[in-house]
Amino acid sequence: MRLTPVNTAVLLLGPIAFFVLFFAAPFALLIGESFARPDGGITLSNYVAVLTDGYYWKALLNTLLISFWVTVVCFVLGYPLAYFIVFHVPSAGVRRGIYVLLVTPLFTSNIVRAFGWIVILGRRGMVNSSLIAIGLIEAPLDLLYSKTAIVIGLAYILLPVMTLSVCSVLQTVDRSLIEAARDLGARPSRAFLAVTFPLSLPGVVAGSIIVFALSVSAYVIPSILSGGREMVTPILIFQQYTATFRPDIGAALSVVLLVVTLLLIGAYLFFLERRLRVAV
Amino acid sequence: MRVSLNLADRLGRLSIAGISCLVLVFLALPLVVVVAISFTQTAYLKFPPQGFTWHWYWKVVSDPTFVEAFVVSSQLAAAATATALLLGMPAALVFARRNFRGARALSAVFLSPLVLPTIVLGVAILQYASALGFARSFWALYVGHVVLVTPYVIRTSIASLSGMDPALEEAAQDLGATRVQTFFLITLPQIKPGVIAGALFAFINSWINVEVSIFNSTAQFVTIPVKLFNYIQFNIDPTLAAVSALTIYIAILVVVAIDLAVGIEKAAVNTTTNARS
Numbered sequence: 372m373r374l375t376p377v378n379t380a381v382l383l384l385g386p387i388a389f390f391v392l393f394f395a396a397p398f399a400l401l402i403g404e405s406f407a408r409p410d411g412g413i414t415l416s417n418y419v420a421v422l423t424d425g426y427y428w429k430a431l432l433n434t435l436l437i438s439f440w441v442t443v444v445c446f447v448l449g450y451p452l453a454y455f456i457v458f459h460v461p462s463a464g465v466r467r468g469i470y471v472l473l474v475t476p477l478f479t480s481n482i483v484r485a486f487g488w489i490v491i492l493g494r495r496g497m498v499n500s501s502l503i504a505i506g507l508i509e510a511p512l513d514l515l516y517s518k519t520a521i522v523i524g525l526a527y528i529l530l531p532v533m534t535l536s537v538c539s540v541l542q543t544v545d546r547s548l549i550e551a552a553r554d555l556g557a558r559p560s561r562a563f564l565a566v567t568f569p570l571s572l573p574g575v576v577a578g579s580i581i582v583f584a585l586s587v588s589a590y591v592i593p594s595i596l597s598g599g600r601e602m603v604t605p606i607l608i609f610q611q612y613t614a615t616f617r618p619d620i621g622a623a624l625s626v627v628l629l630v631v632t633l634l635l636i637g638a639y640l641f642f643l644e645r646r647l648r649v650a651v
Numbered sequence: 652m653r654v655s656l657n658l659a660d661r662l663g664r665l666s667i668a669g670i671s672c673l674v675l676v677f678l679a680l681p682l683v684v685v686v687a688i689s690f691t692q693t694a695y696l697k698f699p700p701q702g703f704t705w706h707w708y709w710k711v712v713s714d715p716t717f718v719e720a721f722v723v724s725s726q727l728a729a730a731a732t733a734t735a736l737l738l739g740m741p742a743a744l745v746f747a748r749r750n751f752r753g754a755r756a757l758s759a760v761f762l763s764p765l766v767l768p769t770i771v772l773g774v775a776i777l778q779y780a781s782a783l784g785f786a787r788s789f790w791a792l793y794v795g796h797v798v799l800v801t802p803y804v805i806r807t808s809i810a811s812l813s814g815m816d817p818a819l820e821e822a823a824q825d826l827g828a829t830r831v832q833t834f835f836l837i838t839l840p841q842i843k844p845g846v847i848a849g850a851l852f853a854f855i856n857s858w859i860n861v862e863v864s865i866f867n868s869t870a871q872f873v874t875i876p877v878k879l880f881n882y883i884q885f886n887i888d889p890t891l892a893a894v895s896a897l898t899i900y901i902a903i904l905v906v907v908a909i910d911l912a913v914g915i916e917k918a919a920v921n922t923t924t925n926a927r928s
Contacts, residue, residue, distance in 0.1 A: 372820040372833055374749045382741035383757075386801070389738055390761065393794040394772075397779035401771070404778060448674045455671035459664070470915045471906055472678050478902035479682060480859035480876040482883065483895040487681025489887060490688055490698060497684060497698040527681065530674070539920050559660045581766065588768030591861045595883060605770050612774065612866065622778070625771045636766055 398629075405622035417623035427607065427624070431631075434603040437521055437593070438586035444526035445582045446575065449533035454567075456534075457541040473531045481528060481591035488524050488596060489515060516598025524592040529585055533578040540574025541567075576642045584635040588628060604628055682899050689892035696887055707893035717894060720878040727789070727874060728857040731796035732804075735853045738797070739804030740846065744834070746805070747812035758809075762802045769862035772798065777866040787869050795863040800853035803922060807852065810921045811845025812838070847912040852922050855905045859898070 374382070408414040421427050452469075460466045476484060491497045492514040499511040514520060544567055552562035590605035597606070604624060611621030656664075684698065692702030711717045739761075746758045764772065772795060780791040819841065823833045839846070861876045868877050875898065882891055909918045 372744070372748050372817070372830060372838065373824065374745065374830075376751075378830060379745050379749055379751065382745050386738040386742040386761065387757075389734075389794075389797065389801075393776070393779075394760075394764070394798045397772075397775035400779050400782065401775040448670075448677070451667050451670040452674045455667050459668060459671075467910070467915060469675065470919050471910065472675055474909075474915060474919050475899075475902050475906050476678055476682060478855045478859065478905055479899055480861060480879065482861055482876050482879045483685065483859075483898055484681055486879075486883060486887075486891060486895050487685045489883075490684045490696060490892070491681060493696070493887075495695075495697050500698050527677070530678065535919055542920075559656070560663055584766060588770060590770045591880065595880075605768070608770060608774065609865075612777070618778065621774060625768075625774050628768050629771055632766070632768055636763075639766075 401622050402626055405626045417619045421623045430602040430607050431604050434587055438583045440522045441525040441586040442579050442583045445530050445533035449530050450537055453534045453537035453541055456538055477531050484528055485524055485592050485595040516600050518601055520596040521593050524596045525586045525589055529582045533582050536578030537574045540571050544570045573642055577639055580635050580639040584632050588632055685892055686896045689896040691889050707889040710890050711893045720873050720875045724858055724874040727792055727796055728854045730793055731800050731857045732850050732854045734797045735801040735804045736850055739801045740808050743805045743808030747809050761805055764798050765802045773863040773866040787867055791867040795867055796857040799863055800857050803852035804849040806922055807845045807849030811842035815841045844913045848909050848918045851905050851909050
């Protein structure tokens with residue numbers, strides 16, 4: 372449809388007004404709050420408090436460490452699945468079934484998915500009762516409420532994101548290149564390492580960054596599966612508003628989290644551009 | 652001369668298939684165990700579940716606080732989705748049909764709620780609504796959820812608009828249709844499946860949200876995920892499993908609906924990854 376500048380302005384009026392009022396303004400207020408002094412002046416003291424306190428740093432490093440392992444697990448599990456979906460599943464029906472399995476967890480609340488892991492890993496859960504039933508252990512193991520449990524829970528939530536990201540790139544890989552490598556005598560493994568994998572790398576990087584960014588800002592899974600034993604930045608933010616009532620510190624921590632995420636998104640967009648160039 | 656597959660190659664193929672099957676089991680397992688355990692006859696969580704009973708489901712539907720949370724969540728998701736359509740479709744139309752300076756930056760802003768920390772959006776709405784006097788109300792939840800789900804409508808609508816032949820719209824306009832007529836008579840019927848899929852993505856993502864809702868609801872006025880979040884802190888029992896299972900059934904219904912509208916494969920790849928158009 373040919374749109375005049377006036378049409379464009381009319382169409383964009385509603386969405387821009389809504390996003391200015393209820394997206395930009397709330398974020399601006401939050402950023403302002405992080406610099407606000409109780410008497411109305413401007414101060415950096417909230418940031419000094421946050422950035423000089425070892426406790427906050429430890430939480431941030433813990434968050435980054437957990438996110439790193441989540442990304443690794445998502446890659447290790449998600450890449451073979453994406454490869455399988457794109458190259459090995461011959462029937463459209465089976466592929467459809469796999470996509471349903473990928474999307475259904477995405478449409479279920481984090482809280483329900485965390486609860487699923489409590490049922491699996493809990494003291495009377497599936498893993499413990501199975502191990503006891505076959506006689507491998509006598510007393511239940513403490514599988515829940517640890518860093519490992521958080522990594523499993525988050526990797527579970529973000530695995531579909533990684534898989535779909537890799538799928539979208541593998542679908543665009545020119546199959547005649549793989550055919551050519553095979554015709555020139557390369558074994559499938561060599562064709563994969565020399566052709567398919569390098570071409571899919573932008574999707575891997577983009578998927579990894581998005582998975583990393585989403586785990587850095589995850590609140591529900593760490594909160595449920597940490598059992599209070601692990602601290603991450605989003606839990607700290609939550610506590611500033613519900614337990615310690617320091618919205619100024621909470622605002623500064625939120626801005627720190629926002630900056631970390633924006634840096635990651637910047638990197639993501641950078642690789643997306645490269646991916647487009649590769650695709651061309 | 653092509654080398655035929657040897658034993659190692661066959662093993663490689665087999666192990667990819669094997670790993671993929673295990674990963675698919677991993678994906679299904681937590682949802683399957685929640686559904687299984689919601690039918691247990693024991694009063695506490697025990698795996699494997701024992702017997703079969705609808706008792707926990709009856710307990711949920713006869714508990715007014717759960718029913719009310721379901722009603723709040725449904726109203727909120729419906730209102731947020733309707734608004735997201737009203738805001739997102741015009742924006743998508745502009746981004747798909749007109750290129751102007753700053754268009755890319757603007758669309759990035761509209762799509763950014765997909766990747767910005769949702770908990771920070773929740774906090775920001777809480778402070779903003781407190782300052783303006785509507786904190787922890789339906790309207791605070793509503794504006795937060797609209798911001799959260801509008802990107803889904805924009806993204807699927809852009810994908811559908813780019814997939815349709817612009818010559819159809821131009822023909823209608825050349826034949827004297829106004830832009831409004833062209834949109835409702837030509838464009839909308841063409842992109843309807845994509846819009847339905849976008850609306851379903853928007854609805855379900857409002858329906859399952861915890862982070863925005865938790866800061867903007869009260870102990871009495873809660874959505875179902877927040878109700879579950881508060882409940883799980885103190886009780887881990889089959890009632891929780893029954894409510895969770897109900898939300899899983901809803902997720903499956905929405906997946907089926909999206910599959911019927913546009914095909915789940917296309918919708919999943921378009922909406923969850925950053926394929927630009």
